[in-house]
Amino acid sequence: MPEILRHTYSLCPVCQKKLEAVYVRRDVAVCFELICPTHGSFSTPVWYNRVSGAAWTNVEDELTVPPPCPDACGLCPEHRQDTCCVVLEITKRCNLTCRFCFADGGKGEDVPFANLQQAFADMVKQSKTLVQLSGGEPTLREDLPLVIEAAKKAGLLYVQLNTNGLRLAEDPAYAIRLANAGLSFVFLQFDGLSSSVYESLRGRDLLELKKQAIAHCNDAGLGVTLVMTVVPGVNDQQIGDVLQFAWEQSPVIRGVNLQPVSYFGRTPNSTSPFEHLTLDTLAEEIEKQTHGVIPSSKLFPAQNDHPLCGFHGDFVITSEGLPKALSMPSKKCTCGKGLVSSVPKREFLARRWQRKPSIFDGNQTHQSHDLFDLEYFAQRVQSHGFTITAISFQDAENLDLERLQRCRLHVYDQGRMIPFCAYYYTPRRLL
Amino acid sequence: MEQKTEKEPLICHRCQMPLMETKTFFKYLGHSFHTDIPTCPKCGLVYISEALAKGRMAQVEQELEDK
Numbered sequence: 001m002p003e004i005l006r007h008t009y010s011l012c013p014v015c016q017k018k019l020e021a022v023y024v025r026r027d028v029a030v031c032f033e034l035i036c037p038t039h040g041s042f043s044t045p046v047w048y049n050r051v052s053g054a055a056w057t058n059v060e061d062e063l064t065v066p067p068p069c070p071d072a073c074g075l076c077p078e079h080r081q082d083t084c085c086v087v088l089e090i091t092k093r094c095n096l097t098c099r100f101c102f103a104d105g106g107k108g109e110d111v112p113f114a115n116l117q118q119a120f121a122d123m124v125k126q127s128k129t130l131v132q133l134s135g136g137e138p139t140l141r142e143d144l145p146l147v148i149e150a151a152k153k154a155g156l157l158y159v160q161l162n163t164n165g166l167r168l169a170e171d172p173a174y175a176i177r178l179a180n181a182g183l184s185f186v187f188l189q190f191d192g193l194s195s196s197v198y199e200s201l202r203g204r205d206l207l208e209l210k211k212q213a214i215a216h217c218n219d220a221g222l223g224v225t226l227v228m229t230v231v232p233g234v235n236d237q238q239i240g241d242v243l244q245f246a247w248e249q250s251p252v253i254r255g256v257n258l259q260p261v262s263y264f265g266r267t268p269n270s271t272s273p274f275e276h277l278t279l280d281t282l283a284e285e286i287e288k289q290t291h292g293v294i295p296s297s298k299l300f301p302a303q304n305d306h307p308l309c310g311f312h313g314d315f316v317i318t319s320e321g322l323p324k325a326l327s328m329p330s331k332k333c334t335c336g337k338g339l340v341s342s343v344p345k346r347e348f349l350a351r352r353w354q355r356k357p358s359i360f361d362g363n364q365t366h367q368s369h370d371l372f373d374l375e376y377f378a379q380r381v382q383s384h385g386f387t388i389t390a391i392s393f394q395d396a397e398n399l400d401l402e403r404l405q406r407c408r409l410h411v412y413d414q415g416r417m418i419p420f421c422a423y424y425y426t427p428r429r430l431l
Numbered sequence: 432m433e434q435k436t437e438k439e440p441l442i443c444h445r446c447q448m449p450l451m452e453t454k455t456f457f458k459y460l461g462h463s464f465h466t467d468i469p470t471c472p473k474c475g476l477v478y479i480s481e482a483l484a485k486g487r488m489a490q491v492e493q494e495l496e497d498k
């Protein structure tokens with residue numbers, strides 16, 4: 001017997017009519033389901049119970065009336081989470097044509113510099129202090145160092161660059177210029193460790209370029225977090241390889257951000273039926289493919305986010321070069337009404353993603369390599385912290401307005417802060 | 432970052448013995464640690480200085496607590 005687990009609201013994937021939706025436990029999976037009077041019924045699996053769902057259970061009250069999302073997004077008074085990170089598109093141009101691209105970049109223009117200055121001022125005024133420079137491909141802007149400088153001058157604490165790494169690879173001096181301009185850390189698109197993965201997803205073999213980009217960031221003292229778009233059947237068997245590659249290059253590599261593919265932007269309807277890699281499948285694959293070095297029990301849903309939006313695990317890389325888990329489940333309950341602050345989380349993540357010069361970084365001066373030694377531990381966590389995060393973006397197939405209401409990743413658009421999945425929402429095209 | 436406090440010898444109130452830096456094992460937030468803490472050689476009293484509590488231990492707490 002199917003069992004309804006939770007009521008919420010969604011949009012018809014085709015006509016975007018606001019409708020009731022439910023999570024239903026069926027034989028193989030928990031499915032997200034809705035029925036449009038015009039376009040019929042939709043069902044998509046969101047959880048296969050591959051890891052225990054206990055820690056992942058939502059503790060918030062169910063929605064009883066349809067929320068104003070996404071029409072009122074930007075943010076509306078009903079929004080439940082403060083901004084953690086702001087995504088700012090600084091150009092539409094791109095030097096790749098990827099199969100999957102949420103921004104559908106490639107053509108178009110740079111955002112005028114004065115608009116960016118205005119955006120930075122807006123963010124600082126609202127105490128949103130972490131900006132992700134995004135695109136398109138932000139490094140195509142000749143004035144990128146000036147943009148970074150302007151962000152820092154406006155008062156932003158953390159400036160993150162989202163990049164495919166081509167420019168960083170081509171020019172060893174470029175990373176140094178960006179670091180000198182005040183760049184805090186780099187998020188590098190990194191889909192796998194074989195040429196074919198890049199050929200399939202990005203149109204050409206980029207593996208050696210990615211490695212060069214990492215080396216150049218290392219020379220510039222910039223921390224790099226690898227961003228892996230995980231596509232079933234293309235690179236989902238390389239998750240373990242990417243994680244190992246990453247921790248073996250601690251401290252330049254600060255962690256891995258895994259993004260199961262979502263269907264919006266360029267490919268709202270590229271495969272049929274849509275195939276989502278659910279978070280429990282991802283957690284199980286991480287454990288399996290790392291041969292238990294990263295157990296799924298050490299990956300936790302982020303405390304204030306909706307549990308279906310992502311997870312994270314905190315580690316320190318030991319002097320033997322292996323990840324040791326740090327995180328533990330919190331007993332703190334932050335549920336309740338009102339806007340939840342994102343400051344502690346933002347500071348925590350920024351601390352992890354940013355590379356810290358440490359006396360333990362190069363020549364070891366401390367006699368101990370013993371993680372039980374409080375002094376060594378405290379230093380090592382800063383210099384060799386390693387963070388695994390997963391973000392599961394919503395698309396037309398599984399858009400849950402309750403999730404949207406609790407989103408803390410926002411896109412800046414002309415003074416408004418729009419939840420990421422609302423901003424890039426792309427309705428399904430009729431075949 | 433770490434401030435050094437004045438280096439007057441600490442005295443155990445009960446035993447009137449000077450405390451000695453002693454490697455001390457403890458459990459904190461699910462992890463086991465050791466560090467040198469002034470300890471009375473006779474009765475074992477330990478003195479957790481403000482510098483330790485507000486410095487390293489606070490930092491470790493920040494790193495270990497879930498966000």
Ligand SMILES: [Zn+2]
Pocket residue numbers: 012013014015016017036037038039040
């Ligand atoms: Zn419809």
Ligand SMILES: [Zn+2]
Pocket residue numbers: 443444445446447448471472473474475476
């Ligand atoms: Zn004593």
